[in-house]
Amino acid sequence: MIQYDNNRHLLEQHAYAYDLQDVDQPNLYRDLFPFSEVPSISFNHRHVPMDMPASIYITDTTFRDGQQARAPYTVEQITTLFDYMHRLGGKNGCIRQTEFFVYSKRDRESLEKCREKGYDYPEITTWIRANMQDFQLVKDLGIRETGILVSCSDYHIFKKLHMTRKQAMEHYLAVVKEALSAGLRPRCHLEDITRADFYGFVVPFVDALTRLGTEAHMPIKIRACDTLGLGVPFPGVALPRSVPGILYGLRHYADVPSDLLEWHGHNDFGLGVANACTAWLYGAGAVNCSLLGIGERTGNVPLETMAMLFSSFRGESCGMDLSVVTEIADYYEHVIGYHIPPMTPFAGSDFNLTRAGIHADGLLKNPEIYNIFDTQKILSREAAIAVTNASGLAGIACWMNQFYHLPDSLSVRKTDPLVIRLKDWVDREYAQGRVTSISNEELDACVRKLEPGRFPAQKEQR
Known part of the structure; x- marks a missing residue:
């Protein structure tokens, strides 16, 4: 039977009727699912329309x-x-x-x-x-x-x-x-x-x-x-x-x-x-x-x-x-008490976190460069920085601005003497064999030791 499709505005065939095929032996598609090997993907090049x-x-x-x-x-x-x-x-x-x-x-x-x-x-x-x-x-x-x-x-x-x-x-x-x-x-x-x-x-x-x-x-x-x-x-x-x-x-x-x-x-x-x-x-x-x-x-x-x-x-x-x-x-x-894998999109602790200095440098210049969207507005999750041996001056400056919630008028740049001194400390940590990221608590303690009173006490936010 041919019918007019009001959505596609075409005459289409609808004369399809399939009867149950009650077979004696199961069809296990062994050519696709051999079980002893990875399943195969077979193409027949038949394309169907999106709907x-x-x-x-x-x-x-x-x-x-x-x-x-x-x-x-x-x-x-x-x-x-x-x-x-x-x-x-x-x-x-x-x-x-x-x-x-x-x-x-x-x-x-x-x-x-x-x-x-x-x-x-x-x-x-x-x-x-x-x-x-x-x-x-x-x-x-x-x-x-x-x-x-x-x-x-x-x-x-x-x-x-x-x-x-x-x-x-x-x-x-x-x-x-x-x-x-x-x-x-x-x-x-x-x-x-x-x-x-x-x-x-x-x-x-x-x-x-x-x-x-x-x-x-x-x-x-x-x-x-x-x-x-x-x-x-x-x-x-x-x-x-x-x-x-x-x-x-x-x-x-x-x-x-x-x-x-x-x-x-x-x-x-x-x-x-x-x-x-x-x-x-x-x-x-x-x-x-x-x-x-x-x-x-x-x-x-x-x-x-x-x-x-x-x-x-x-x-x-x-x-x-x-x-x-x-x-x-x-x-x-x-x-x-369920541990979400850190890289889980939108929900993991690291989904919008960067450890790379070049990415942090981009975030310092404009958050759109290395963030998928305004995660603060949409998910209440600010793009985050984790400080490692790969963070560089830009990563440390970006971390300070975020952790201490500094407005643009008070934000630090990577040329700030405090940033340079903190990077020297980070470099020494890794030179001594450290392999893990440095926690926010460790960085905050070092900042307060290097320049007491410069930033108000802050609670770490997710």
Whole structure:
């Protein structure tokens, strides 16, 4: 059938119908995933069009997938992080939802305390496996939406569930029907989609889900899950690893609208953020993330990074309070006791810190030269200097101006005698075999020894 597309203003073919291929043997794509070698990336040079939705947003899995990679959060920690997410996402709900486990008493207590806050965003949802016992847990809680695990690759269907594709599909659909009959909005998590037979299972299964939702007058959400981080964002990559191909296929062949389509990625091959951005660009309305990217193995897509990239795509913050990222990082470090790797974008202690003298010299002349944006205005994080043997006079002068919060009228230059004397002390430290950065406390003590009373006492700020 040929239909006119009101968005692209073209006649397009929509006569695509794929039947379930109930194979006897699993398709494990051994040419791509030999297991004894690094997985291959295959190209077929088929390019699909970008299809950025009018509305994009972020969903969160900190209290679900994020808890599978660390000690469980306490109830107080969950409710505090939920508050931070609410403030970060803003009144427009840029962080639209967050999902909870419901298996333990602590999980359910946390969910209830967060629900008591009455926030519109992020909406509280849950996650269950595709079985009736899990479904009953969610039904009793009175939640409006739940994620349902529906593994879609033959690795899972044959080797984990010990089912055929037909059996798996019928099993999944039965649980989804129960959810619909109870008035629950199902969100189907297509686990391991980047190793799945896209046309032989994924598309016919999603078509069946869509028919169920239409009959129940309750649209079903689809979450495409790159469970092992095998997705690839490059144009022209062949399925099943092509992120553009998966999103285009779900939109064009399975007719899933963008507002019902979500991407969940992992970072095993370092492409988590790139894949999430690609998912937005090719039609996903939402990308699923966790705070600081904490998740299984190499982690999930970092929520704070996607908040920044959301702003980059839209050209504005859209009501988000990005400075909350700094508060979240401080809370993880000082209350939860989680050590954030220093180089972590936007949240790590060193993300806007320089140790190079040439960079410090640039910051002295103009902060735009070596800072990605006004980090003080946007994140309440001033560009910082760490003094090492590579800092030079410029680095030490820059450190003084920042640490003592000196206005332009009182700022020191690299020709200042105090700067020169402090550099001599730094050089002696390293000449004696020191290999670490010099702390702010050490530098401050030396400054007060060299020129007592020149600067007022200052508390170090992050």
